[in-house]
Amino acid sequence: MTRGPISKFMEKHYLHFNAAAMMDAAKAYEVHLAEGGKMMITLAGAMSTGELGISLAEMIRNDKVQIISCTGANLEEDLMNLVAHSHYKRVPNYRDLTPKEEWDLLEKGLNRVTDTCIPEEEAFRRLQKHIYELWKDADTKGERYFPHEYMYKMILSGVLEQYYEIDPKNSWMIAAAEKNLPIIVPGWEDS
Template sequence: MPKNFNAIKEFMDQNYLHFNARTTVEAAKAWVEQLKLGNKMFVSIAGAMSTAELGISLAEMIRQDKIQAICCTGANLEEDVFNLVANKHYEYIKDWRSLTAEDEEKLLGRHLNRVTDTCIPEEEAMRRIEKTVLKYWEKADLAKKSFFPYEFLYKILLSGELEKHYQIDPKNSWLLAAAQKNLPIFTPGWEDSTLGNVYTASCMAKKIQNIHTVKSGVQQMEKLIKWYQENTKNSGIGFFQIGGGIAGDFPICVVPLIEQDMNEKAKLWSYFCQISDSTTSYGSYSGAVPNEKITWGKLDTKSPKFIIESDATIVAPLIFSYVLAS
């Protein structure tokens, strides 16, 4: 185990004694306890965490079996691969808060899509992957087969055909680590991602005849139900949420779906933690306190529950490092 994980854990134990800092340590300790109990962990990822290079810490969590399934936005799914093959072509904006509308228009003219301080190069990242994945979509379509969005990317990564384009150490790609573990990944609303847009355009242009060559959200929910039921037979499953939105909303409701809509017994989530800078507010799911989920049949009164009001790009790698050192 890299020594830096132990150093980070020791630093956090010594200094993170109050407020959000203390909650961060408590959430990490509770995650470790879940694993000791034989429970599993489900992680949801919103925002632009792949472009923030969360893979540097997340990939190791996957390799060490600290995470058993992921739900993320289509953007996070594809942007890890974009970073893998085009990182050296990314541009970083030092004073990004001072950009004018005219500055943004110039970036557009150079085909640089900005995510906070980072610009993703359209040609080297998006179009390179588009050309590759389109071949896999068309092949599946001709064979009258269908797969989930992540399964297509797994096929591409495991084939090795992108290796010549790698521009970062592949051990820092969380999607590659997940592919090697065959981790299930759920991507609700995948259609609003770059590749989802490309796929839709390909269907409309009749390059792909069967619109369900890439499986839909309903099919993803069906898979999630079966996965959850199978994996809670002999253990519990915790829920670690980065950000808000559909990446968290979609999977957490699988429990009340099984209980209330299928009229079958289901274990509640055994742990819950959310990192969000969305403060508690009325009508905001992302800012809802964990106890509210009790009324929706998602969490138990005794479930360990944490909400960390902070920047996930700072907090998530710290928690991952703490878990890896334990």
């Protein structure tokens, strides 16, 4: 396998302690895939809001991930980043916010996820009208789908393209939809 500059750097410098353990894991992952093994990635926390899609989407496109288990929030937040990125507000001092400052963000329609505020109107509402139509249509027809299947239908229909604010290659949900990757979303209602 041809090594890129990051792999070469890591092989030269990541020789001991946790860095060496990470290299051992990376090599085992490489062998696992080379021998035909499948990989499941699990996402929890604000991974999508933290723009994990930049690296995960490429891994999906390169067949390095075959199934994902994640929170419902990670499904939604990747799409929110896709359609409302320029409206996000970073709050670097989020640990020091007073209750009044938290309330002010909420009043402005900014939903805080750690150091990043997701804008209610530009993110949630842009998705809401389209996902609602899919839910309503399925209900009328007596059909049922998994949460990610609704998202895939919305992505693949093209209705969101008018709102794209990031390069779609950086959306792990687009990459997953294009591969029809199975996604397990335990606790969908809790997200």
